[in-house]
Amino acid sequence: MTAAPRRVLAWSAPVLLALIALPFVVPPYQTVLLSYGLVLAIAALGFNLLLGYTGLLSFGHSAYFGAGAYAVAFIVKYLGLESMEAFLLGGILASGAVAALFGLLCVRYTKIFFGILTMALSQVLWSLAFKFFWVTGGSDGLRVPTPTLLGGTVRVGSDKFEFLSHRYYFYVLAVFVVCVAVMWIIVHSPFGKALQAIRDNETRAEFVGVQVWHYRWVAFVISGIFTGVAGALWVPLNGLTTPDILHWTFSGKMVFFTVLGGFQTFFGPIVGAIIFNYLETYAVGHTVYWQMVLGIVLVVLVLVLPAGIVGTVRRFGLRPVKVS
Amino acid sequence: MDILQTSQLAKSFGDTHAVDHVDFRVTTGEVLALIGSNGAGKTTLINLISGLIPPDSGRIDFQGNDITRASVHRKIELGIARSFQLVNLFDGLTVQDNVALAIFSREGRTRRLLSLAAADGAVRDEAAVVLKQFGLNGRAEVLAGGLSQGERKLLDVAVAYALRPKLLFLDEPTSGVSTREKAPIMDIISEVVRSGGITAVIVEHDMDVVFRYCPRIVAMHQGTILADGTPDEIRNNEQVTANLLGTQTA
Amino acid sequence: MDTLVVHLLNALLYASVMFLIAGGLSLIYGVMRIVNLAHGNLYAFGAYVSAWAVGRVLGSGTEASPWLYALLPLGAVAAAGLGAVLEPTLLRPLYRRAEEYQLLITFGLLLILEDLMRLIWGPYPLQVSALYEGLGSLTFGESIYPTYNLLVILIGGLAAAGLWAFVYRTQFGVVLRATSQNMRMASALGVNVNRVYVQAFTLGCFMAGLGGAVIVPQQGAVLGMGVDALILAFVVVVIGGLGSLEGALIGALMVGVVREAGITFFPEIELAVLYLMAAVVLLIRPAGILGRA
Numbered sequence: 059m060t061a062a063p064r065r066v067l068a069w070s071a072p073v074l075l076a077l078i079a080l081p082f083v084v085p086p087y088q089t090v091l092l093s094y095g096l097v098l099a100i101a102a103l104g105f106n107l108l109l110g111y112t113g114l115l116s117f118g119h120s121a122y123f124g125a126g127a128y129a130v131a132f133i134v135k136y137l138g139l140e141s142m143e144a145f146l147l148g149g150i151l152a153s154g155a156v157a158a159l160f161g162l163l164c165v166r167y168t169k170i171f172f173g174i175l176t177m178a179l180s181q182v183l184w185s186l187a188f189k190f191f192w193v194t195g196g197s198d199g200l201r202v203p204t205p206t207l208l209g210g211t212v213r214v215g216s217d218k219f220e221f222l223s224h225r226y227y228f229y230v231l232a233v234f235v236v237c238v239a240v241m242w243i244i245v246h247s248p249f250g251k252a253l254q255a256i257r258d259n260e261t262r263a264e265f266v267g268v269q270v271w272h273y274r275w276v277a278f279v280i281s282g283i284f285t286g287v288a289g290a291l292w293v294p295l296n297g298l299t300t301p302d303i304l305h306w307t308f309s310g311k312m313v314f315f316t317v318l319g320g321f322q323t324f325f326g327p328i329v330g331a332i333i334f335n336y337l338e339t340y341a342v343g344h345t346v347y348w349q350m351v352l353g354i355v356l357v358v359l360v361l362v363l364p365a366g367i368v369g370t371v372r373r374f375g376l377r378p379v380k381v382s
Numbered sequence: 383m384d385i386l387q388t389s390q391l392a393k394s395f396g397d398t399h400a401v402d403h404v405d406f407r408v409t410t411g412e413v414l415a416l417i418g419s420n421g422a423g424k425t426t427l428i429n430l431i432s433g434l435i436p437p438d439s440g441r442i443d444f445q446g447n448d449i450t451r452a453s454v455h456r457k458i459e460l461g462i463a464r465s466f467q468l469v470n471l472f473d474g475l476t477v478q479d480n481v482a483l484a485i486f487s488r489e490g491r492t493r494r495l496l497s498l499a500a501a502d503g504a505v506r507d508e509a510a511v512v513l514k515q516f517g518l519n520g521r522a523e524v525l526a527g528g529l530s531q532g533e534r535k536l537l538d539v540a541v542a543y544a545l546r547p548k549l550l551f552l553d554e555p556t557s558g559v560s561t562r563e564k565a566p567i568m569d570i571i572s573e574v575v576r577s578g579g580i581t582a583v584i585v586e587h588d589m590d591v592v593f594r595y596c597p598r599i600v601a602m603h604q605g606t607i608l609a610d611g612t613p614d615e616i617r618n619n620e621q622v623t624a625n626l627l628g629t630q631t632a
Numbered sequence: 633m634d635t636l637v638v639h640l641l642n643a644l645l646y647a648s649v650m651f652l653i654a655g656g657l658s659l660i661y662g663v664m665r666i667v668n669l670a671h672g673n674l675y676a677f678g679a680y681v682s683a684w685a686v687g688r689v690l691g692s693g694t695e696a697s698p699w700l701y702a703l704l705p706l707g708a709v710a711a712a713g714l715g716a717v718l719e720p721t722l723l724r725p726l727y728r729r730a731e732e733y734q735l736l737i738t739f740g741l742l743l744i745l746e747d748l749m750r751l752i753w754g755p756y757p758l759q760v761s762a763l764y765e766g767l768g769s770l771t772f773g774e775s776i777y778p779t780y781n782l783l784v785i786l787i788g789g790l791a792a793a794g795l796w797a798f799v800y801r802t803q804f805g806v807v808l809r810a811t812s813q814n815m816r817m818a819s820a821l822g823v824n825v826n827r828v829y830v831q832a833f834t835l836g837c838f839m840a841g842l843g844g845a846v847i848v849p850q851q852g853a854v855l856g857m858g859v860d861a862l863i864l865a866f867v868v869v870v871i872g873g874l875g876s877l878e879g880a881l882i883g884a885l886m887v888g889v890v891r892e893a894g895i896t897f898f899p900e901i902e903l904a905v906l907y908l909m910a911a912v913v914l915l916i917r918p919a920g921i922l923g924r925a
Contacts, residue, residue, distance in 0.1 A: 115732050117669075117739070169731050170667045170874075174866040181863060189900060240496075248486040248502070249495035255472045255483050262470040265432070266541065267458040267487040280495075306859060310743060317736060347751055353743030360737045361725060 086223035095335035102327035104284025113257030118176030124304035126289025131200035153286020161278035199300030320366025391440035402605030418602035461548035473527030484544035647888030648788020652843030654868035656836035662875035672862030673745035678841025682707030711841020764849035
């Protein structure tokens, strides 16, 4: 193993231990809050496969988060299932299908058109969620009961909050760790190198024999699936799903926290997502003009700190992990 | 026998006949130089053959296959590779990864997403061998964006070479490099080409380089081939000296 | 027959506004090669400023005196002013950087402007329907048609003609076209590229603001109109090609017609028809119909 993975294991082991110990140390509310953060972090991982590693900036990733979430709601509503495994499977299939379709349209284009197309397509989904209100519950959304875990062996019992802050938290944490590991392998695989080559120099990649459109499409689908998994995990926490998560403002949040953490590193988006989760939770009570705050911070980030938090920390020699 | 043959190949941009019904032949195993002043059509010819742009008319045959309208991917599969006049590298990847990528691609392994690239010993070893041949093994872990210009030119060729092509186009491999560095770079390139049995077409402006390394020279002017012969024949060709050599800088 | 004319006029109305917005976007891209994701918000800003200005003067009265109409262009001027400030401060630092940063900063700008409009004018729509009704309507055959709509169509046509004349017949237009075709060459010939850029950007924002200003009597100023307009403007430039004014005109006309047809026959899926059209055009001809590569 090369140095970088060894270094990663070195500091991630204590972090993981801390995360495992968390529910026994902090109030349940904090654990649930962190669950939301981990969910957003999974979405960020997916999003950054496209941005940091393939060079494609999507403004429509809410479509896949929403596809995952609504898939869960439909599974409850139409199939009557309550198993988290069924939810995850449904989320993967739904977000994968949507990403495959949207990807076909989007990956043929340059950065600007790509960005707008992704935004437009996710807005179409959002408007469909309202138009077909008899299926989707319209603006009221659809309620989702607490699922059973591990094939029905773990059930919620009488205390829902206790379930969410312990057993469900560990489930989310486990999925999070799996997602991180899988994405780590993907970006360090030959495929991942091909993506980075496409990001750095599309023409040369073509001339090395990498069929650019095809690889971008595959990256798009994988990215959508990770985000869809996040959506599926999010619904039980939230108790219901509404069209908000399909709206472009939610896509904007994903862009924001990925850039905040630093899109040129592997762990940056994860850190950004978790920090953003706390920012949003604690600051949202202070101002209605939340979008403006995000916008101002984003502008400042671009002008002053384009490497994001983790990227800047790396630059100053603290070096949590090397990229590529 | 011919490895490559174009017949009446043509490409125009508006009113400019960049490549004007050119019949261009390359014999297997030879090393030839393609010379001409700026705008003569050399790079356009290479762009047509390598597949960057489609021709307006004419035909390209490679080892008996009609590749006139073939995709870039197909041409690479068949064994055509190129380097670029303005260095085209993957600046965010290490030197080693740049070369390894070409090998992965050649082996069809870029489809693998669940195995670590670094874990593939065979590819790593082959990349190391290629880097050694190009004198870049000391820079293997450096990001391509951090190399000197001469190193970048070499890496550019190394990446194309790692595709193990049968026919290699090198577009100005020593441009932008100091005079001192040109000979070492060309020495490496010609050694690699020779030992690999690769047919090479080198676009060059530096006539010293051309005369020294290339047994055959094809001179282009305003989209057509002006002359085609050995260095002596070219040196003594009046049309060539009038149109091209007078304007060459050493 | 009459209904056909009405539909045609509606299509032209929509096309006029879309031309103003998309034309501005295309102009900016053509000259500067940047895309401002907040462009739709400048249209919205123009709408809000005009509605607010007229509303202040109108007070609670419902009489639309003629010179109130003269206040409408204020929105365009305000949008232009905003653009003149934004380009040197937020966009110029990023010209040498990767394109992603331009998209990110203009996205940030989009977020800021959305909430800025909410902050200044509140979450409820601003209406100035008095101006819309003030011009009455024309009767022809068995149909009546609001005269104001005809005014908008007229303005759209004048804008197209004026812009064409400006770009192709004036000294500044020559400079603009030269800079858009070859920035370095123009600079080497003594053109102050920075000044051309800010002027082009201002002009593009003016057009967007004008689009908002002229349509606000008909549909009011409402939060979220900016992003909807942005997406639709992109549909127009996808069809007509980014960077081409003629393309923006053709694209706007096509979008106007398709939208009108969509609303009439398939009111439920009108939006989808437009996106479908854009997708089809993109699939066949990626640079749009008249775009530059």
